Structures are given as C-alpha cells and as structure tokens.
Amino acid sequence: MPVIVAENISKKYIIDHQRKSGGPSSFRDIVSDTVDKVFSRKNKKDDFAEKEEFWALKDVNFSIDQGDRIGIVGHNGAGKSTLLKILSRITEPSTGQIKIEGRIASLLEVGTGFHPELTGRENIFLNGAILGMAKSEIKQSFDAIVDFAGVEKFLDTPVKRYSSGMYVRLGFAIAAHLNPEILIVDEVLAVGDTEFQKKCLGKMRDVSESGRTLLFVSHNLTAIQALCNKSFYFEKGRLIDQGETTHIVTNYLSKVSHKMLEKHWDDIDHAPGNDQVRIKSFKLVPEFQDNLSHIDVRTPLDFQFQFWNLEEGANINLSMHLYTFTGECIFNVGTQSEAFGKGLVTGTCSIPGNFLNDGSYVVSMMIVKDTSTILYNMEEALIFDIEDYRENVTWYGKWPGYIRPQLNFSISQTEHLVND
Amino acid sequence: MQHLTTIKAGGSEKDYWKDLWLNRQLLWILSKRDISVRYKQTLLGLAWSVLRPLMTMSIMVFVFSLVAKLEGDPGIPYPLMVLSGLTIWTFFSNTFTQISNSILINSNLVSKVYFPRLLMPLSSVAVGFVDFVITFVIFLIFTVVSGYGLSWNIIFLPAFVILTFIISLGFGLFFAVLNVRFRDIGQLIPFIVQVGFYVCPIAYTSRLVEGQWFENIYKLNPIVGIIDGFRWCLLGDKAYFDPQSLYSTTLISLVILILSVLYFRKKENTFVDHI
Numbered sequence: 065m066p067v068i069v070a071e072n073i074s075k076k077y078i079i080d081h082q083r084k085s086g087g088p089s090s091f092r093d094i095v096s097d098t099v100d101k102v103f104s105r106k107n108k109k110d111d112f113a114e115k116e117e118f119w120a121l122k123d124v125n126f127s128i129d130q131g132d133r134i135g136i137v138g139h140n141g142a143g144k145s146t147l148l149k150i151l152s153r154i155t156e157p158s159t160g161q162i163k164i165e166g167r168i169a170s171l172l173e174v175g176t177g178f179h180p181e182l183t184g185r186e187n188i189f190l191n192g193a194i195l196g197m198a199k200s201e202i203k204q205s206f207d208a209i210v211d212f213a214g215v216e217k218f219l220d221t222p223v224k225r226y227s228s229g230m231y232v233r234l235g236f237a238i239a240a241h242l243n244p245e246i247l248i249v250d251e252v253l254a255v256g257d258t259e260f261q262k263k264c265l266g267k268m269r270d271v272s273e274s275g276r277t278l279l280f281v282s283h284n285l286t287a288i289q290a291l292c293n294k295s296f297y298f299e300k301g302r303l304i305d306q307g308e309t310t311h312i313v314t315n316y317l318s319k320v321s322h323k324m325l326e327k328h329w330d331d332i333d334h335a336p337g338n339d340q341v342r343i344k345s346f347k348l349v350p351e352f353q354d355n356l357s358h359i360d361v362r363t364p365l366d367f368q369f370q371f372w373n374l375e376e377g378a379n380i381n382l383s384m385h386l387y388t389f390t391g392e393c394i395f396n397v398g399t400q401s402e403a404f405g406k407g408l409v410t411g412t413c414s415i416p417g418n419f420l421n422d423g424s425y426v427v428s429m430m431i432v433k434d435t436s437t438i439l440y441n442m443e444e445a446l447i448f449d450i451e452d453y454r455e456n457v458t459w460y461g462k463w464p465g466y467i468r469p470q471l472n473f474s475i476s477q478t479e480h481l482v483n484d
Numbered sequence: 485m486q487h488l489t490t491i492k493a494g495g496s497e498k499d500y501w502k503d504l505w506l507n508r509q510l511l512w513i514l515s516k517r518d519i520s521v522r523y524k525q526t527l528l529g530l531a532w533s534v535l536r537p538l539m540t541m542s543i544m545v546f547v548f549s550l551v552a553k554l555e556g557d558p559g560i561p562y563p564l565m566v567l568s569g570l571t572i573w574t575f576f577s578n579t580f581t582q583i584s585n586s587i588l589i590n591s592n593l594v595s596k597v598y599f600p601r602l603l604m605p606l607s608s609v610a611v612g613f614v615d616f617v618i619t620f621v622i623f624l625i626f627t628v629v630s631g632y633g634l635s636w637n638i639i640f641l642p643a644f645v646i647l648t649f650i651i652s653l654g655f656g657l658f659f660a661v662l663n664v665r666f667r668d669i670g671q672l673i674p675f676i677v678q679v680g681f682y683v684c685p686i687a688y689t690s691r692l693v694e695g696q697w698f699e700n701i702y703k704l705n706p707i708v709g710i711i712d713g714f715r716w717c718l719l720g721d722k723a724y725f726d727p728q729s730l731y732s733t734t735l736i737s738l739v740i741l742i743l744s745v746l747y748f749r750k751k752e753n754t755f756v757d758h759i
Contacts, residue, residue, distance in 0.1 A: 077757070149756075153491060153598035156753045161492035168489065176596045181521045193513040194597055222524075245487075 067246060067277055068128040068151075072160035075121040075146050075301075120146040121157070122301045130166075130245075133278040135292030135309055137285070137316050142298040144281045148172060148250055151279065166245030166277070169196055173250070175235025180224035184215050184234060187223050191238050205241040213237035240267045246277040261461035265291070285313050286452045287460040317358040317451055325350075325448055332372055340378065341431050341439050344370040344408065348427075348446050351417075360453040361468055364417040367446075369429055373404045380404055380439070382411045383430040388423060394466050401435050421468040422452040500749070504600040511603050515610035522611050533618040537574060541567045548687045557689045559722040564632055565715065569686035571619045572644065572714040576652050576707060577677045578612035583656025584673050587664050591759045601752040602745075605660055609649065616645075623718070635720030644714045647737055651706050654740035657748045664751075664758050685711055691724040706740075709733030 121143045128134055136144050149155045151162065152170035177194040178187050188209055192202040202209075210216055213234040215226075223231060240263075249268065265287055272278050272291055282288055288295065288309060295312035297305040305315055328345035329335035335342040351364045359365070373380065381401040386394045399411060427446040431439040452463065489499070526532060541563060548554040549562040556565040586608040587594065587601065594601070627634060663669045684707050685693075693702050702708060709729040716725035 150491065153489075154595065155756050156491065157493050159493050161490060164489040164491065165487070167487050170597070173596045177590075177593050179517055179521060181524050182517065186517070186520065190513055190517055193510045194593065194599070196599075199509055199513075 066127040067130045067165045070162040073124040073157045074159045076158040077118045079116045124303045131275045133272045133292040135288035135295040136281045138298035143301040168246040169242045169244035170248035171239045184219045209237045248279045290460045342372040360451040362417045365415045367413045369411040385428045387426045418470040514607035533615045537619045568715045575616035579652040580656045582608040584659035637717045641717040651737045654744045657744040661751045706733045706736045
C-alpha cells in the first residue's frame with residue numbers, strides 16, 4: 065500500500081539577474097530599482113529577460129509503499145534536496161500535490177535548533193519538540209538518548225562548551241530516538257567522524273529493518289546500496305529513472321564516470337600552447353575489467369599525453385600532478401629529461417588499480433624545458449571520478465584517506481593458549 | 485486513526501489551525517527557551533527588568549514634571565501616572581519588537597524543519613509578558629508605599645492586557661513578514677517604538693488632547709485607548725478614560741490582527757526562500 069503518492073510535483077525559483085549579490089534584498093534596492101526604471105524608460109521586455117525561471121523540480125511523479133527504503137541519487141543541483149524540503153514541508157511545491165500517510169520526521173541537519181546557552185538537558189527537550197516528539201516520548205527515551213550520546217557528565221553544561229563531537233553525538237542521539245512511520249534523512253552522514261557515521265548507518269539499518277519507510281539522500285553509494293531496496297535517480301530536476309537500487313546505481317555510475325576523460329586538438333594552429341610546444345591530446349584510458357563500464361577503486365588507469373615539439377633539440381621532460389577535487393595534491397611525478405627533434409612527442413603514465421581511494425580527481429600536466437623552465441602548464445586538464453568498491457566488508461562509511469593501496473597486511477595465529 | 489498529510493501548491497489551509505494546536509507543546513518549549521536564554525547570560529538577571537522601568541520613570545519625572553512643569557490628571561501623583569502608562573507601553577513595545585524579529589531570530593529553524601510558523605511570533609511574546617509581570621509588581625509596590633490606594637477597577641485589567649496582546653500581535657506579524665523580505669525594516673522598528681512613545685499618552689494625559697482639532701485622529705490610535713483604560717483600572721476614576729473609545733479600540737485592534745494574520749499566512753511559505 066502506498067504511503068507517499070506524489071503527482072506532478074514541480075518547484076520553480078525565479079532568479080533575479082538584476083540583483084548583484086544573492087543576499088537578501090533591501091527596501092533600498094526596490095526604491096533604487098524603481099527610480100531606475102522610471103528614468104531609463106526601459107521597456108517591459110528587457111525587464112523580463114533579467115528574471116529567469118529555474119525549475120529545481122519538474123513534473124515529478126512517484127509512489128512509495130510502506131516499508132520501502134528509497135535511496136535518492138543525482139548530481140549536486142539535481143533536485144534531491146528540494147524534494148526533501150518539499151516532503152518535509154519546509155517549502156511548498158509550485159505545482160502538484162503529495163499525499164502522505166503516517167507520521168513523518170525529517171532529519172536534514174543534526175541538532176536543529178540547539179541553543180548554545182542552554183544545557184544539554186534543556187536542549188534535548190527543545191530539539192525533541194522541534195523534531196516533533198511529544199514531551200512524554202522525550203521523557204521516556206531521555207536516559208537512552210543520554211546514554212547513546214555519552215554525555216552524562218555534561219548534561220547540565222551549556223552546549224556551547226561542548227566539543228563539536230559531543231554536539232553532533234547529542235544531536236544524532238535525539239534524532240535516533242524519533243519513532244516516525246516515515247523517516248527522511250539528508251546527507252547528515254557527511255559530518256562527524258568515522259565512528260559517528262558508523263552509528264548513523266547502524267541506526268538507519270535498524271529503522272529499515274523494523275518495516276518503517278525511509279528516504280535517504282547520499283553521495284555515498286555504498287551506503288545507499290546497503291540500506292535501500294529501491295532508488296530514484298534525479299537529473300536536472302527530473303526523476304529520470306527509478307527501480308531496484310543495484311540497477312539505478314549502475315545506471316548512475318555509467319553516466320557520472322565520463323566527466324572529462326579526453327581532450328584533443330587536431331589543428332596545430334589552434335591548439336593550446338606557444339611557439340615552442342602545442343598540445344595535441346590528453347586522455348585517460350581506464351583498463352576496465354569484468355565488463356565494468358565505470359572506474360572504481362580496482363581499475364588501473366593509463367594517461368596518454370601528446371604534444372608537438374616545435375624547437376629542434378629541446379631538452380624536455382613532463383611533470384604530472386594529481387589533485388583531489390578540493391585541491392590537495394596527492395602526488396607529483398616527472399619523466400627523465402631528454403632531447404627531442406621537431407614533431408609529435410608522446411608521454412604515458414600508469415596508475416595501478418587498488419591504489420587511489422574513491423573520490424573525484426583532477427590532473428594537470430606540465431611541459432618543462434631544461435628541468436627548470438615551464439614551457440606550458442595544462443591546469444585541470446582532466447577530471448575523473450573513482451567509485452567505491454568493497455568486498456566482504458559490512459561497514460559502509462566513507463573510506464578515509466587519499467589513497468587506498470593494497471599493502472601486504474596479514475594476520476595469523478602465532479601461538480595457541482593451551483588449557484590444562 | 486492514521487495521520488494523513490496533503491502537501492500541495494498554495495498550502496493546506498484546512499489543517500493549519502489543527503497543526504497549530506497539535507504543536508502547542510512546542511509553543512511552550514520555545515517560550516521557555518526564550519525566557520531562560522534571556523536571563524542566563526546577564527550579570528544582573530531579573531534586576532534589569534526592575535531597574536529599567538524605574539530609571540525611565542525617574543528620568544521622565546525629572547524632565548516632564550520638574551523641568552517642563554507638565555501636570556498629570558488632577559488628584560493623581562505624576563510619578564504614578566507615568567509608571568502606569570509605562571508599564572503597559574513597555575509590554576506593548578517589547579512584544580511588538582520581539583514579534584517583528586521572531587522569524588529572523590529563528591531562521592535556522594525555518595530552513596530546517598516544519599511547524600506552523602505562527603508559533604514563532606506567538607512564543608516570542610513570553611519574554612515580554614514576564615517583564616510585564618515584573619514591572620506590574622513594581623507598580624503595585626510603588627502605589628501601596630506611596631499611600632495611594634488601588635482602585636476596584638482593577639478587575640477589568642485583564643481585558644486591557646489582552647487587548648495589548650492583540651494589538652502587538654497585529655502590528656508585529658505585519659512587520660515580521662516585512663522584516664524577512666526587507667532587512668532594513670529591522671532598523672525601522674526601534675524608531676517606530678520611539679515615535680510611538682511620544683504619540684501615546686505616557687508622559688502626559690489624554691485629557692490634554694480633549695477638544696483639540698486633532699482629537700479624533702489621535703484617538704484612532706488603538707493604543708491610546710488601551711493606555712487610558714489601563715490607567716483607569718489601576719488609579720481609579722480620577723484618571724482620564726473615555727469608555728466610548730473602547731468600541732473603536734477593540735474594533736480597530738481586531739481588524740488589524742485579522743489582516744495581519746491573513747498576510748502572515750499568505751507569506752509564511754515563502755519565508756524560507758528569503759532567509
């Protein structure tokens with residue numbers, strides 16, 4: 065039996081290009097805009113062009129049965145958060161309607177409404193009430209909450225004195241003791257340490273196993289695969305695919321994994337470079353195994369870089385940087401310097417499988433002369449994603465670290481205790 | 485019975501007041517939060533609520549009575565007249581200011597969790613009410629110590645307190661909505677309160693306005709009737725009060741409240757887009 069039925073949900077935002085900053089408009093802006101309009105005699109058409117409609121969600125239809133655990137995947141800006149906000153009634157849809165049967169609780173943030181001046185005890189009641197718990201329910205689970213969060217000693221301390229870890233633990237402990245029929249969880253797992261993420265996922269598994277309905281947005285596909293039986297795939301505000309999680313995740317991965325894996329220029333005159341070197345191509349060739357169509361942590365990667373050398377006998381070497389998406393350098397490798405004649409030069413570099421961690425990466429390539437002068441630096445030349453893959457592991461949190469090498473690491477029994 | 489929710493464009497009007505009622509515990513908890521936060525970080529705590537009206541009264545007695553030689557109602561000591569007017573005016577101005585800021589102050593909640601947004605302005609009244617009770621007790625002590633007896637009219641007092649609540653909610657909700665949309669309104673509010681202080685009969689009696697050409701316009705201000713009535717309740721028939729004004733005061737207050745609530749309801753679903 066469906067507990068949530070959504071029909072033709074759309075959400076429109078008006079982007080006002082006139083306003084320079086995205087911040088709150090002030091009365092002054094309106095006054096000055098009006099004055100501008102009167103004196104410049106702008107025609108109405110122009111005004112219209114400056115306001116742009118943006119559909120965060122467009123014609124979304126779905127129905128969710130009781131006990132379904134729905135994972136929601138999609139790029140940033142695909143409409144996932146907007147959907148959660150509409151379901152949590154924080155914002156309302158521009159068109160369409162949703163019918164929901166049962167008590168709904170949404171967890172878009174840990175510790176919503178915590179007041180720094182209030183004590184842990186006061187905040188438990190405050191936050192519980194904000195999340196929709198009755199006072200009697202909070203009283204009933206009070207001890208369990210305190211125990212789960214491990215803050216017994218600090219119950220009467222204002223939460224502004226809490227460490228960030230304690231703050232998050234207390235926030236999650238309260239949320240974990242909500243007993244709704246439908247639970248909506250946003251990317252809260254992205255915050256907190258590994259220990260905390262483990263607790264979150266464990267609790268969510270309990271929820272899903274107790275037959276309640278769960279909606280879960282995450283970029284952590286491993287967690288989605290472990291928790292959710294069905295998934296929705298959003299792209300540009302539309303629900304483009306829904307069905308069994310394995311199917312959706314594979315579909316999603318095959319689409320995301322081709323970001324910027326190749327760049328090439330056939331015409332030497334228009335290629336990037338200068339009168340000493342011109343770039344011809346740079347591409348990433350994954351060595352897919354087992355009929356995979358996306359790059360995961362096991363996939364070996366080959367980089368091929370080609371450029372035209374325009375100076376006879378130049379001493380040239382290549383230098384490649386690999387960065388995380390947030391800009392930290394993971395490594396820098398260089399070739400030996402060699403003298404080249406005029407013509408095409410090719411460089412290759414291989415990164416073995418089971419070396420990099422999952423995540424998004426950016427590659428830049430540098431052409432260096434006489435090991436000291438930079439002839440050309442191709443920044444952010446390629447961008448690629450590595451997806452997660454795990455075997456025989458029952459833990460689904462984000463794997464820590466920049467790299468995930470397979471080292472010789474083994475355990476064995478070295479001595480037996482003898483009972484006599 | 486199963487809990488059924490319908491979400492659709494334009495809001496779910498019919499469930500709103502039910503939701504508000506279901507969330508009454510939250511109203512209580514938010515009020516308690518505001519009160520305990522208010523007194524937690526101040527050095528003098530409650531003493532502020534006692535000192536503030538007393539100091540304002542002393543200054544006004546000095547300026548208007550000693551320097552400007554202004555006279556109150558015949559037979560009523562000037563300080564008592566000022567303090568009674570100040571008591572109810574402070575209640576109005578505090579609640580009005582707090583209601584006007586209530587949505588912005590709770591913006592972290594607006595963007596993360598749903599409940600009828602009217603709970604925020606409603607809960608923000610609590611702090612103002614506690615202050616009012618304190619000021620009121622000071623007034624009672626002051627009156628008894630000064631040897632001026634209390635009037636039996638005091639039994640009508642709750643009616644005027646309720647009227648004050650209605651009118652501050654009426655004005656406050658309107659400004660709360662504007663405040664979300666235009667942040668400059670926040671700076672306008674203290675100014676409005678300051679103007680109101682002189683436009684309303686606090687440092688003087690409405691008797692002075694009687695017979696003037698602007699009397700009718702003056703009495704359109706519902707707060708004038710409330711202050712006069714409040715004074716009449718406490719200081720007895722010597723205080724100036726026109727019972728006829730009660731009709732227009734009540735009517736105007738209710739109309740403003742209804743319009744404001746409608747405006748608030750119409751706009752509350754867009755708060756999150758402007759915060």
